[in-house]
Amino acid sequence: MAGRSPARFLAPLALVAFALALFVVVSSTARDDAATPGAQDSGEPAQATATPAAGNGERERNGDGRRRKPRRTYTIESGDTPSGIAERVGVPLEQILELNPDLDPQTLTPGTRIKLR
Numbered sequence: 001m002a003g004r005s006p007a008r009f010l011a012p013l014a015l016v017a018f019a020l021a022l023f024v025v026v027s028s029t030a031r032d033d034a035a036t037p038g039a040q041d042s043g044e045p046a047q048a049t050a051t052p053a054a055g056n057g058e059r060e061r062n063g064d065g066r067r068r069k070p071r072r073t074y075t076i077e078s079g080d081t082p083s084g085i086a087e088r089v090g091v092p093l094e095q096i097l098e099l100n101p102d103l104d105p106q107t108l109t110p111g112t113r114i115k116l117r
Contacts, residue, residue: 076112081105091116 082105086093099115
């Protein structure tokens with residue numbers, strides 16, 4: 001017993017500290033989820049609210065009721081996909097692919113501008 005190092009107690013203490021930290025993180029996350037509105041099931045089905053996209057030549061309206069021109073270009077952001085862009089801007093995917101024949105869905109580069117109309 002004389003040749004043993006006191007460091008042999010560190011591994012079990014580190015394990016207990018890790019377990020305690022994990023418990024604190026998990027319990028605080030569960031508490032935050034319960035406090036979030038809409039996180040609990042109220043028993044009623046959720047209703048989706050659809051906002052009409054300004055596709056098919058329709059024009060969007062500004063906040064003051066005036067019409068504004070539809071977007072002609074889109075700047076690609078990180079994580080974008082062609083179908084996601086089409087859904088976001090309200091332009092059919094086929095139209096985006098026709099207007100941008102060199103667009104490769106596998107190599108979309110953030111910052112690249114593509115044509116929409």
